[in-house]
Amino acid sequence: MAANGERSELQTVLRELARGLEKGVALARIYNDPEIFEAEKERIFARTYGYLAHESEIPNPGDYVVRYIADDSFIVIRDAQGQIRVLFNACSHRGMPLCRAERGRATSFVCPYHGWTFNSAGELIGVPAEQEGYGGRLDRSAWGLKPAPRVEIYDGLIFACLDPDAPSLREYLGGMAWYLDLLTKRSAAGLEVIGAPHRWVIDTNWKLPAENFISDAYHTLMTHHTMVELGLAPPDPKFAMYGFHVQAGEGHGLGIIGPPPHISLPPYWGYPEEIVRSLQQNYPSAAHVEVARRTNFLHGTIFPNLSILNVMLLKDPGSPPTPMLTVRLWRPLSPEKTEVWSWFLVERDAPSWFKDLSYQTYVHTFGTSGVFEQDDAEVWCGITRAARGKMARRFWLNLQLGMHLRPDPTWPGPGTAYPLDYAEANERAFLRAWCRYMLEERPKASRRRSSRRRS
Ligand code: FES
Ligand SMILES: [Fe+2]
Numbered sequence: 001m002a003a004n005g006e007r008s009e010l011q012t013v014l015r016e017l018a019r020g021l022e023k024g025v026a027l028a029r030i031y032n033d034p035e036i037f038e039a040e041k042e043r044i045f046a047r048t049y050g051y052l053a054h055e056s057e058i059p060n061p062g063d064y065v066v067r068y069i070a071d072d073s074f075i076v077i078r079d080a081q082g083q084i085r086v087l088f089n090a091c092s093h094r095g096m097p098l099c100r101a102e103r104g105r106a107t108s109f110v111c112p113y114h115g116w117t118f119n120s121a122g123e124l125i126g127v128p129a130e131q132e133g134y135g136g137r138l139d140r141s142a143w144g145l146k147p148a149p150r151v152e153i154y155d156g157l158i159f160a161c162l163d164p165d166a167p168s169l170r171e172y173l174g175g176m177a178w179y180l181d182l183l184t185k186r187s188a189a190g191l192e193v194i195g196a197p198h199r200w201v202i203d204t205n206w207k208l209p210a211e212n213f214i215s216d217a218y219h220t221l222m223t224h225h226t227m228v229e230l231g232l233a234p235p236d237p238k239f240a241m242y243g244f245h246v247q248a249g250e251g252h253g254l255g256i257i258g259p260p261p262h263i264s265l266p267p268y269w270g271y272p273e274e275i276v277r278s279l280q281q282n283y284p285s286a287a288h289v290e291v292a293r294r295t296n297f298l299h300g301t302i303f304p305n306l307s308i309l310n311v312m313l314l315k316d317p318g319s320p321p322t323p324m325l326t327v328r329l330w331r332p333l334s335p336e337k338t339e340v341w342s343w344f345l346v347e348r349d350a351p352s353w354f355k356d357l358s359y360q361t362y363v364h365t366f367g368t369s370g371v372f373e374q375d376d377a378e379v380w381c382g383i384t385r386a387a388r389g390k391m392a393r394r395f396w397l398n399l400q401l402g403m404h405l406r407p408d409p410t411w412p413g414p415g416t417a418y419p420l421d422y423a424e425a426n427e428r429a430f431l432r433a434w435c436r437y438m439l440e441e442r443p444k445a446s447r448r449r450s451s452r453r454r455s
Helices: 002-022 034-045 130-134 169-173 176-184 207-215 225-229 273-282 286-293 352-366 371-386 425-438 444-454
Strands: 025-027 050-054 063-069 072-078 084-088 103-105 108-110 117-119 124-126 150-154 157-161 191-193 198-202 243-249 252-257 297-302 306-313 322-334 337-347 396-398 416-418
Touching: 002 025, 002 034, 002 425, 034 322, 034 425, 050 063, 050 072, 050 191, 050 322, 084 150, 084 157, 108 124, 150 169, 150 176, 157 169, 169 176, 176 243, 176 252, 176 286, 176 297, 176 306, 198 371, 207 252, 207 297, 207 306, 207 322, 207 371, 207 425, 225 371, 243 297, 243 425, 252 425, 273 286, 306 352, 322 352, 337 352, 352 371
Parallel strands: none
Antiparallel strands: 025 396, 050 157, 063 072, 063 103, 072 084, 108 117, 117 124, 150 157, 191 337, 198 337, 243 252, 243 416, 252 297, 297 306, 306 322, 322 337
16 A cells, blocks of 8 residues: 555656656756665566667677676676677576676686586586486576576667567667767777776766756856866857757757857867777768767667767877767666766777877866866765755756757757757656656657567
């Protein structure tokens, strides 16, 4: 009875929030509420695609990394035949976590509890005292490691989904795939991850950074003002306003920022000429080349918690403006704790001097101790703290930035593009998608798939 009551109170809050979003307001309590957080694990993270790794992190047979979707741990491994597998990191005997290293190379995994042994494809290949203990009746083929229900790879980016009825990753990404191509298809050689992902824990709710990256160019004029003063960003505190705010559909979105009208910045993010020539040949359309030509900063989020950032910054005053690409996952640990996973990526065939400079630029700006990173974390932690109390349960936040803007009909990419990146349209769209999942309404593509199964 109590559980039903709690559930209906949650549904009431969600419906109230969905109505509020139409007016451009959101309830602060969603950023720090244990009940909402538990529901998110079931309704968001168990039904959407979670990013795990990039193929280049496991180049050889037996290479593995251990990654997470919310609380669930997976071994992401290239098996002996070269196929990428995502295996639940729990022994099929009694559930002991099998792999306790974060990365490595292995032909098999031996469970530390009773010694069951699994190969790189997850097959059960060894059972101590099998004859005596099981009398020859154990069906090894039924007791391999459990694979993630859906595993899909987009240009080297490995995703998994715990919902077997989820749409394909391509359907799930929708229009966002077009924009992802701007990052992943600059070179025929593709991207590679340099180094291990940086990881750290922030005292924030996971949605705040996800929303910041999908939408919030506005904060740069205040939060990152000192970066402008230090000369690490273009010399105009409002530089992040000049661009397009793009809703890519299904809760995904991004901002694409070009040079302010009065400041000259290099085209194509300032990439070296080898990469510019390469993207001109490799992009799937002329529209991609045109959008890239006018881009210096690109920020976005793939719903729910994978953010992308491809920006031209200076590693320190006096250095040349240098583009760098990072993807970062906001792994939810609790209503007010998030583990950040941040990968640096670069074109595999980029000149080595550029790889070094781009990596240093990443470390100085958005690495664990990066100057931008520190500014942002301070704000997200503060909002999370403020959302903890009783006042916050009825405290409505303003998400009305840019509501006066009209879409630009000439925008060459998919989705809806507003001709200014000072907008919160993406934040509203993100939270509308969040509400749909939380109310357990299936996305359209998934509904089609379920009905095909039934018929
Ligand atoms: S729990 Fe792994 S062998 Fe028993
Ligand atoms: Fe920021």
